[in-house]
Amino acid sequence: MQEHVDASGGRIRVVKRIAASHVRLRGEDARAGEVLLEPGTTLDATAVALLASVGKATPLVSKQPRILHLTTGDEIVSPEQTPSPGQIRNSNAFLISALCREFGAEAVDHFHAADDLGELTRIVTEAKAETYDMVLISGGSGQGSYDFSGELFRHLGATIHFREVNVRPGKPLIFGTTAREHSAQIIFGLPGNALSHFVCFHLFVRRALDRLLARSPATTTRAHLTERMSDTNNARETWWPARIVLKEGRIECRALPWQSSGDITRLPAGHALIHVPASTSHIDTGTMVEILSTRAQFL
Numbered sequence: 001m002q003e004h005v006d007a008s009g010g011r012i013r014v015v016k017r018i019a020a021s022h023v024r025l026r027g028e029d030a031r032a033g034e035v036l037l038e039p040g041t042t043l044d045a046t047a048v049a050l051l052a053s054v055g056k057a058t059p060l061v062s063k064q065p066r067i068l069h070l071t072t073g074d075e076i077v078s079p080e081q082t083p084s085p086g087q088i089r090n091s092n093a094f095l096i097s098a099l100c101r102e103f104g105a106e107a108v109d110h111f112h113a114a115d116d117l118g119e120l121t122r123i124v125t126e127a128k129a130e131t132y133d134m135v136l137i138s139g140g141s142g143q144g145s146y147d148f149s150g151e152l153f154r155h156l157g158a159t160i161h162f163r164e165v166n167v168r169p170g171k172p173l174i175f176g177t178t179a180r181e182h183s184a185q186i187i188f189g190l191p192g193n194a195l196s197h198f199v200c201f202h203l204f205v206r207r208a209l210d211r212l213l214a215r216s217p218a219t220t221t222r223a224h225l226t227e228r229m230s231d232t233n234n235a236r237e238t239w240w241p242a243r244i245v246l247k248e249g250r251i252e253c254r255a256l257p258w259q260s261s262g263d264i265t266r267l268p269a270g271h272a273l274i275h276v277p278a279s280t281s282h283i284d285t286g287t288m289v290e291i292l293s294t295r296a297q298f299l
Contacts, residue, residue, distance in 0.1 A: 040214045042104070062214040065133040066107045069096050070123065072139040072148070073192065074115045091194050091264070092138045099201050102296045104213050105134075115140065117148045121155050129156060130178075133185060133212060136205065139192030141172045149174055149189035158187050165204075166278070168236040169261035170196040173204065186212075193261035199239045202273060202294050220275065220290045223251040229276070229283040238276040242291060243269055253291055271295050 004016040030036060036054065041047055043061065051059055076090045077083055090112065097108045111127060113120045129135055135156065140149040141163075153160050158176035165173045174189030186208050190200050202218075210217045223244060232238060241256045255274055256266040275290040276283065283289060 040216055042215070062212065064107055065105050065209065065212040066131070067100055067105055067109070067134045067136060068124070068127055068129050068132040069093065069100075069108055069110045069136045070120070070138065071110070071112045072115060072120065072137065076112060076139075092190075092192070092197050095194060095197055095264075096136060096138065096190075096201065099198075099206075100209070103206055103209055104215075105209055115148065117151055120148055120152050124152065124156065130180070130185070133183075134205075134208065135185065135187045137174075137187070137189045138197065139190070141174050141189035141191050143172075153187060153189065156185075156187060158185070165200075166236045167199065167203065168234050168238045169193065170200040170203070170239075171236065173200050175204065191261070194264045195241075195258060195267070196261045198264065198267060198294075199273065202292060203239065218292065220292045221251065222288050223253040223272075223274075223291045225274075225283055225285060225287045225289050226252050226254045228285045229255045229274075232276045232283060233279060233281045234276075235278055237278045238280075239273040239292070240276055241267055241270040242272045242274045244271045244291065244293075251291075253289065 001022065004018075005012040005014050036050055037047055043051075043059070051057070071090055071093050075087045077087050079089045079091070079094075081089070083089060093110050093112070097110060100106075100108045109127065109132075111123050113123050124135075137149045137152060140147040140152075150160065150163065153174065153176045156178060158178045160174060160176040163174050164171050167173070170191055172189075172191045174187075176187045176189075178185040178187070188200070188205055188208075190197050190205075207217045229240070232240070241258060242253045243256060244251055244253045246252075253272060253274060256270050258266060272291040272293050272295075275292070
């Protein structure tokens with residue numbers, strides 16, 4: 001280091017010597033054959049820099065999935081409008097778009113259709129739905145006279161694998177796939193209520209996104225319940241919105257109140273879903289419960 005020498009008359013005199021300093025040895029950072037990035041690693045700034053440092057300028061990556069999102073319902077109006085009696089604002093379009101982007105899918109195209117099968121099929125045809133990796137249909141997944149999601153699956157040439165799940169909130173979930181010569185497609189018919197939308201995204205859609213992006217699917221963890229949960233008894237398993245905190249080295253959680261499968265008023269305060277097994281009458285304070293994080297920054 002120049003700070004450790006005197007320079008004069010074209011010569012230098014070392015005035016301070018530190019043994020083996022400022023020398024980088026071959027193989028000290030990593031050994032030949034060592035795995036530096038596991039498959040499925042998200043290429044953030046540090047991963048990109050590491051690839052550049054070892055000369056991997058063209059890594060093999062998963063393509064960004066393209067998602068077509070279709071909201072349905074005569075009762076749906078835009079957020080700018082004041083709903084008339086029997087109408088609600090379209091929160092699902094923004095919920096799904098933001099969730100997909102938060103969990104790694106940037107390309108999300110949205111359309112809205114009334115409860116009319118002809119209009120639905122026209123929209124998906126004009127949107128060239130077959131070119132998307134995933135199609136999400138919001139609403140119309142039940143068995144009512146105006147629930148056309150199942151018919152839309154058939155129009156898209158999809159095989160329906162199931163039409164409901166034993167989950168609360170979110171029972172009327174349809175899942176199907178298409179298989180074409182050079183591509184496959186994943187299709188979900190999501191229940192229309194917003195909280196059901198949120199739960200089904202994290203339990204099912206997010207898992208499919210993880211697979212498309214070559215990531216390991218999210219797993220649950222355990223947390224200490226800080227307040228007793230009552231009124232949990234239901235024939236279906238429940239995924240209950242919750243707030244989590246890290247306190248004295250352990251994860252604690254508190255269930256958040258919700259009135260119905262359309263109630264998302266408490267979700268901004270939450271970070272996770274508590275798994276409540278079917279036919280559970282209550283859960284006492286201090287019980288260890290299974291939780292699934294719903295925030296990408298906590299994964």
